[in-house]
Amino acid sequence: MSKDDLNRIFLSEEEIPTHWYNVQADMPNLPAPSLNPKTKQPLKFEDLQAIFPDELIRQEMSTERWIEIPEEVREAYKKWRPSPLYRARGLEKALDTPAEIYYKYEGTSPSGSHKINSSIPQAYYNKQAGIKRLATETGAGQWGTALSIACQAFGLECVVYMVKISYEQKPYRRHLMNVYGGRVIASPSMETECGRQILAKDPNSLGSLGIAISEAVEDAAGRDDTNYALGSVLNHVTLHQTVIGQEAKAQLAKIDRYPDPVIGCCGGGTNFGGISFPFVKDKIEGKKVRLLAVEPAACPTLTRGKFAYDYGDTAQLTPIMKMYTLGHDFVPPGIHSGGLRYHGASPLVSQLYHDGLIEAVAYGQNEVFAAALKFARTEGILPAPESSHAIKAAIDEALKCRESGEKKVILFCLSGHGHFDLAAYESYLSGRLKDVEYTDEMIAEGLKNLPRI
């Protein structure tokens, strides 16, 4: 069988990357320093010690190019890494495109998405630091599941503050965390001062990601045995996700391919950074490769937001970061790609986008689900709605190749499966899914309350 005939390209366990790649070593401009939300001065190492172990703070601030992956983490990765790279032959055929389409599939992980690439090292470093318990928040449940599995693997307790409306409407996600030993609390809760205050004012509050973050941070800051864990946005989280792009690059190299474009969906930005950052240095050195971030039109952070200092959360408890933002009190509508409903984008992605090294595009959810359905019916795999944004962009690129006759090598990250998103598919199939349109005035409204730095 010739290399050109392969349907899946595997790597051996020995080919799991030995280091994470830190894009900060190669960026033309480093992101502006994040600021302490109280003092508005550049964030210091000590500012983060109440909630993160030292090693993760070092990674957050490091500009070293390669950071070694601990042996215990690589061992844990072996349950699902290296993940497969698929050639999308069914999709290519359906599109009648001369392009080759490849997707790196992270849905074979125990948690069903890429999130576990970071929850494993986060649990590991906390365990090393003597921490007994991790607190986090979750919206749709992907990160809460990934952290529950990681805590189980390293013998830590896991407490997940889950936005109350998701807690009630998505019981299966909650049960899944319970199966993996996670304790799931509907937020706002009576377990934190912040939660009690909100419930005193509004006993029927349905919660928000902002409130859940506040509760998890309060929980972690108030207990010596507990730290906080975040599944997106931050530098160290993006760092851990670079195993995705490194593996994909090695897999394509095995069949003598190099991708252009490289595509990922973009919410907080860690999945997109994971697939694309390992190609940034090549691009800076003149290699022809477009890096394309795909976001929902209902939360168009890169394509319509502002590059400015802003808080990471509604309650203004997190550090102030320089990033593309729609405003920390922008509330995206309830679209089905819960994992992409975030008002900001990671400072690393934002800086690279600002410097023209990354491109971005936004799609409405109906066209994204149409792409998801085409993918499911030609490739068999049911994609997560979030990941389907990348599929839509890949399809559009492949159709352009049909016009131009170009034989491009398109690579995208299929960051997770959609086994827990069937209610969303049903909405689409029954024609009940609505797209959201923003006027420039509505976007401007969200940007009115940026902090004055």
Add this chain to the structure above:
Amino acid sequence: MSKDDLNRIFLSEEEIPTHWYNVQADMPNLPAPSLNPKTKQPLKFEDLQAIFPDELIRQEMSTERWIEIPEEVREAYKKWRPSPLYRARGLEKALDTPAEIYYKYEGTSPSGSHKINSSIPQAYYNKQAGIKRLATETGAGQWGTALSIACQAFGLECVVYMVKISYEQKPYRRHLMNVYGGRVIASPSMETECGRQILAKDPNSLGSLGIAISEAVEDAAGRDDTNYALGSVLNHVTLHQTVIGQEAKAQLAKIDRYPDPVIGCCGGGTNFGGISFPFVKDKIEGKKVRLLAVEPAACPTLTRGKFAYDYGDTAQLTPIMKMYTLGHDFVPPGIHSGGLRYHGASPLVSQLYHDGLIEAVAYGQNEVFAAALKFARTEGILPAPESSHAIKAAIDEALKCRESGEKKVILFCLSGHGHFDLAAYESYLSGRLKDVEYTDEMIAEGLKNLPRI
């Protein structure tokens, strides 16, 4: 890295089996012939032509040892085959056993279970025969999903009669079939004479697998463009599943291992046959290998049923088969392993069990879910409740090794993931799951109405 250190053993695409293995070539005693339900005479080739294509009837009746897998089917298999073989290091450690535990994981297939190993060739042969449309029944939805995907791949229409209570209580399974283009009809329906008759008598009928089979068979028999497809029990279905055991054997051989015991859960018997039949010849030739079928205590076909001629369905429309049975009007309680709720076992499995080449054991659902939870927490993967029967047996075998000090090589088939079974896990975690106990009198009751042959 030494072979002994591997966590997953892969095969290349070229190592997908080229032939299915037909155990009938090696059985000491062939199963007694199946009978026409009307004439009670041995079933003739023509009797099946109204609902099956000739090639599948030939496979059903063949005693050739090897049957070639068509190139188009092997191509379609490449989306997920060869499936991975995992070493259960986390589970071994938790059990503190000297045994090595391996599991063949079929949950990475597009349909999430082994069922698609047979739906693909069934759709293929029907397409070759000029059929445009396949009708089937589904209880929990695994087979309906697998057939929807296969029909989509070969450009056939797919109509799935889904037991009405499942249709209403498990909407996600139904949406999944819709995503893959399957048309799902709540059974009993107004689309068939049989359905209309039942609804005339009882407009609120919740349906049963027996009724759904009758509707699908009536649909297929009444239209020239339509055939019927069944996902279990029959010889040709078991034949297709032997890719599982063949691959597992080759994977273990790569690390110089040979298994004993080989374990699979057993409902209709095709998953169990798939993992175990490729070891039958070795056993007949004197190799030490136990083949262990695991069934639910709530439907103890092999362990407490009778080896006798019986109908495959409640409505007495299917051929009469010689098999272990609890009686065709035995109605198993609503346990969460829907895929194992069948009153009979495949004639091939039944004959081999009768001849002492296969062993069987039954477990209650609470002990099975306890095993499932231990597995999820140590191995990461969330197993289907059906597959968890095999996990429970593997754990018991490994614990025996802890007592005896034996370093056995235990192999089991993890036939599917449990992503659509979280309601069942929740029942278990909240302590609401009930075990079912049968008296000998209750079992005898079910056996009262066996046909007189």
